Amino acid sequence: MGKHRDGFKSRTGFVLACIGSAVGMGNIWRFPYMVSEWGGMTFLLPYVLFVILIASTGVIEEMALGRAAKSGPIKAFGKCTEIRTGNKRTGEVIGVIPVIGSLALAIGYSVVVGWIFKYTFFALSGGLFHLGQDVAAIEGLFGGTAAAFGNNVWQVIAMLVTAVIMAYGISGGIEKANKIMMPMLFILFVGLGIYIFTLPGSEHGYRYIFTLDPKGLFDPRLWIYAFGQAFFSLSIAGNGTVIYGSYLSEEEDVVSSARNVAFFDTLAALLAALVIIPGMAVGGAELSSGGPGLMFIYLLNVFNGMPGGWCVEIVFYVCVLLAGLSSLVNLYEAPVEMMQERFGFRRKIAVAVIAMLGGIISLMIQGIVSGWMDAVSIYICPLGAMLAAIMFFWVAGKDFALTAVNKGTKKPIGSWFMPLGKYVLVPAALLALVAGALLGGIG
Numbered sequence: 001m002g003k004h005r006d007g008f009k010s011r012t013g014f015v016l017a018c019i020g021s022a023v024g025m026g027n028i029w030r031f032p033y034m035v036s037e038w039g040g041m042t043f044l045l046p047y048v049l050f051v052i053l054i055a056s057t058g059v060i061e062e063m064a065l066g067r068a069a070k071s072g073p074i075k076a077f078g079k080c081t082e083i084r085t086g087n088k089r090t091g092e093v094i095g096v097i098p099v100i101g102s103l104a105l106a107i108g109y110s111v112v113v114g115w116i117f118k119y120t121f122f123a124l125s126g127g128l129f130h131l132g133q134d135v136a137a138i139e140g141l142f143g144g145t146a147a148a149f150g151n152n153v154w155q156v157i158a159m160l161v162t163a164v165i166m167a168y169g170i171s172g173g174i175e176k177a178n179k180i181m182m183p184m185l186f187i188l189f190v191g192l193g194i195y196i197f198t199l200p201g202s203e204h205g206y207r208y209i210f211t212l213d214p215k216g217l218f219d220p221r222l223w224i225y226a227f228g229q230a231f232f233s234l235s236i237a238g239n240g241t242v243i244y245g246s247y248l249s250e251e252e253d254v255v256s257s258a259r260n261v262a263f264f265d266t267l268a269a270l271l272a273a274l275v276i277i278p279g280m281a282v283g284g285a286e287l288s289s290g291g292p293g294l295m296f297i298y299l300l301n302v303f304n305g306m307p308g309g310w311c312v313e314i315v316f317y318v319c320v321l322l323a324g325l326s327s328l329v330n331l332y333e334a335p336v337e338m339m340q341e342r343f344g345f346r347r348k349i350a351v352a353v354i355a356m357l358g359g360i361i362s363l364m365i366q367g368i369v370s371g372w373m374d375a376v377s378i379y380i381c382p383l384g385a386m387l388a389a390i391m392f393f394w395v396a397g398k399d400f401a402l403t404a405v406n407k408g409t410k411k412p413i414g415s416w417f418m419p420l421g422k423y424v425l426v427p428a429a430l431l432a433l434v435a436g437a438l439l440g441g442i443g
Contacts, residue, residue, distance in 0.1 A: 005070065005247075006169045006170040006171060006247065006347070007170055007171065007247040007248065007249065008170060008171060008175050008244075008247050008248060008249070009171045009175060010175075011249075011252050011253075011257065012179070013171070013175035013176075013178065013179055014175070014244065014247070014248050014252065014257060015257050015260045015261060015264075016175075016178040016179055016182045016183075017174055017175055017178045017244055017326075017330070018063075018241065018244055018257065018261045019178075019182055019260075019261055019264045019265060019268075019326075020178040020181060020182050020323075020326030020327065020329070020330065021235050021240045021241070021244065021326065021327055021329075021330030021331075022233060022234055022235045022261055022265040022327075023182075023185065023264075023265055023268040023269075023323045023326065023327065024109075024235075024323055024324060024326075024327035025109075025112060025320075025323070025324060025327075026229065026232050026233045026269075027233060027265070027268050027269040027272050027323065028272045028276075028295065028319075028320055028323060029292065029294045029295045030229060031229060031233065031269040031272060031273060032272050032273040032276040032277055032294075033294060034047075034225060034226075034229055035209060035273045035277065036208070036277055036280075038216065038222055038225065038226075039208075039211060039212075039213045039216050040208050040209045040210055040211045040212065041209070041210055041211060041212040042211075042212055042213045042216040042217060042222065043222065043225075043226060044209075045212070045217070046217070046222060046223050046226035046227070047226040047229060047230055048266065049226075050226055050227045050230035050231070051230045051233075051234065051262050051265075051266050052262070053230075053420075053424065053428070054230055054231060054234050054236060054262075054425075054428070055234060055258050055259065055261070055262030056258070056417075056420070057389075057417070057420050057421045057424065057425040058234070058236040058385065058389065058421075058425050058428075058429075059234055059236065059241060059258040059261060059262060060254055060255055060258045060405060060413075060417075061388065061389060061392045061393070061401075061405075061421055061425070062236060062238065062241035062242045062245060062385075062388055062392075063241055063242075063244070063245035063248065063254040063257060063258060064245065064254050064392070064401070064404040064405045064407075065080075065242055065245065065388060065391070065392045065404065066241070066242035066243055066244065066245030066246035066247075066248070067245045067246060067248045067250065067254065067404065067407070068400070068403075068404040068407075069246060070246055071246050071337070071341055072095075072099065072239070072242060072243045072246060072334050072337045072338055072341065073095040073096075073097075073098040073099055073238055073239055073242050073243070073334065073384070073388065074092050074095035074096060074099060074338060074341070074342065075092065075095070075341060076091075076095065076242055076246070076388075076391070077091035077092060077094050077095030077387070077388075077391050078090075078091040078092035078095060079091065079396070080391035080392065080395045080396040080400075081094075081391070081395060083395070083396045083397065083400055084395045084396065084397065091391065091395070094387055094391075095387075097238075097380070097383060097384055097387060098237060098238035098239040098242070098334070098380075098383075098384030098385075098387065098388065099239060099334050099335055099338050100380070101237060101238070101239060101376060101380035101381055101383070101384045102237070102239035102240060102331050102332075102333075102334040102335060102384075103331075103332070103334070103335040103354070103357075103358065104372075104376045104380060105237075105331050105373070105376045105377065105380070105381065106328060106331035106332045106335070106358055107358050107361050107362045107365065107372070108362070108365070108369050108372045108373040108376060109324070109327065109328050109331055109373075110155060110158060110159055110162075110328060110358055110359070110362035111151075111155060111362050111365065111366050111369040112292075112324060112369070112373075113155075113158040113162075113321075113324040113325060113328050114151050114154045114155030114156075114157070114158040114159075114362075115142075115145055115146065115151060115154070115292070115296065116158075116317065116320050116321045116324050117154045117155075117157055117158045117161075117321065118145060118151055118154040119145075119296065119317050119320075120314075120317040120318055120320075120321045121154070123310075123313045123314045123316075123317045123318075124314055126310060128300060128303075128304070128313055128317075129303075129304055129309060129310040129313065131300070131304060132304050132305075133301050133304050133305050135297075135301060138297055138300050138301055138304075139297055142292070142293075142296040142297055145296075146292065146366070146367075146369070147366065147367055148366050148367030148368075149363065149366055149367075150366060150367075151366060152363060155359075155362060155363060155366070156359065156363075158325075158328075159355055159358065159359040159362070160355075161325065162325065162328050162329055162332060162355070163351050163352070163355040165177045165325075165329055166329055166332060166333065166336060166351045166355075167347065167348045167351045167352075169347055170247045174329055174330075174333070177326070177329070178326055181322040181325065181326050182264075182322070182326065184322060185268070185319055185322040185323060185326075186264075186267070186268070186271070188315050188318060188319050188322075189268070189271040189272070189275060189319050190271065191315065192275050192312065192315045192316060192319070193271060193274045193275050193278075195308065195312065196274075196275055196278050196279050196282060196312075197278065199278075199282045199306060199307065200282070201281050201282045201283075201284065202278035202279070202281055202282050203278075203281075204278075204281040205277040205278030205279070205280065205281035205282075206274075206277075206278055208277065208281070209273060209274065209277055209278075224431070227428070227431060231382070231385075231428070231429075232377060232381070233265060233266075233269060234261070234262060234265060235327075235330070236385045236429075237380075237381035237382070237384045237385050238383075238384030238385050238386075238387055238388035239331075239334040239384055240330040240331060240333065240334060242334075242388060243330075243333050243334045243337055244330065244333070246337070249408070250407045250408055251407075251408045252408045253408045253409045253410070254405060254407075254408065254409075255405065255409055255413055256409075268323070275316070276294075276299065279299065279302055279303070279306070279312075280298070280299070280302055282302070282306050283301070283302035283303075283305050283306055292370075295320065299316070300313065303316065332351075332354055332355070332358065335354050336350045336351055336354050337350075339353060339354060382429050382430075383429075385429045386426060386429035386430060389421065389425045389426045389429060390426060392404075392421070393418065393421040393422040393425070393426070394422060394426075398418055401417075401418060401421070402417070402418070405417065
């Protein structure tokens with residue numbers, strides 16, 4: 001493939017695509033639960049601190065690494081070992097790990113996005129609202145959906161929509177789709193938040209979100225949980241951000257782009273919390289669970305009991321669909337690019353092969369998807385992030401790293417960047433393994 005390589009046509013398109021990759025289920029079904037469980041601002045303070053740390057090291061590093069290599073993790077890791085030892089083969093072999101991690105997570109995510117497609121359709125048709133607050137019926141719907149081979153049709157639809165977006169390429173498919181999906185996501189979430197603000201009882205949710213318990217800040221588990229949430233929310237795994245970075249022009253400022261991604265990812269998580277926690281307060285419910293149960297059982301029960309519930313759940317599930325679909329596209333991009341780069345497949349053929357593989361396996365794991373997602377998010381993703389950081393900061397070295405980061409910047413990055421990346425980010429990735437194990441997976 002020596003030849004013209006597709007890429008993002010604008011900085012806005014690149015940033016929106018990266019935001020789309022970062023904004024996912026962790027922002028919607030894990031973050032609000034964490035905020036509620038650990039006490040509003042008590043959780044938000046360490047969370048924001050860790051977002052700043054990871055964005056200023058890991059996000060910048062992965063974007064710059066991909067851009068410098070003009071390729072995904074395999075060629076990027078190979079470039080790093082070639083700089084150090086003259087042998088790129090070692091790095092290329094290691095680079096397979098984050099690509100496998102991306103594909104494995106995409107396969108599990110395909111199952112979840114299939115659920116979301118079904119619930120979005122049922123919300124639009126009124127099927128969800130007609131369940132009322134019959135908890136047994138609501139639980140039965142989700143139980144049947146999440147069972148082995150329980151959602152085949154909608155999962156195939158989710159896979160087809162994802163494949164169509166990807167088949168049109170980076171600028172023609174992924175960039176255009178995210179330019180529509182991400183603004184729509186934020187507009188709908190803001191509108192939903194404003195509506196819930198007008199409902200009686202919502203003030204109790206806001207009061208809780210902005211309450212600070214200083215004693216809670218001395219609990220070491222809080223800091224581990226906040227770090228784990230920030231780490232996974234920003235999609236640092238040595239694959240998705242690296243591959244999107246590889247399509248970025250050398251004239252663009254990765255430091256500024258990383259800042260924007262971190263800001264809007266955090267904003268999306270906060271908007272989700274400002275919708276979900278006050279919404280639960282309106283319904284007089286206790287936010288006592290995260291994960292799929294929060295989104296497909298507890299919130300549905302609350303929405304069906306509030307004024308305008310039908311419209312609320314339509315907007316909510318459309319938002320969730322946009323977040324899930326944008327993340328799924330990013331997760332499949334690394335293996336698709338590998339098929340193009342390593343085997344010379346044309347774009348549409350590569351997409352078809354990966355979509356077929358991912359679609360078949362995802363259909364088969366529907367009944368065990370929770371364990372599948374936990375295993376990948378706890379172990380493979382942090383490992384990929386750690387390997388990318390080692391390759392960039394330690395193996396390739398200071399000259400390569402600073403040159404890669406400072407291309408396109410008007411103001412070169414400060415002297416703090418290398419030691420913070422070398423001595424904080426790599427141990428932090430190890431900590432993410434511990435945090436993920438304690439959290440039971442971010443999903």
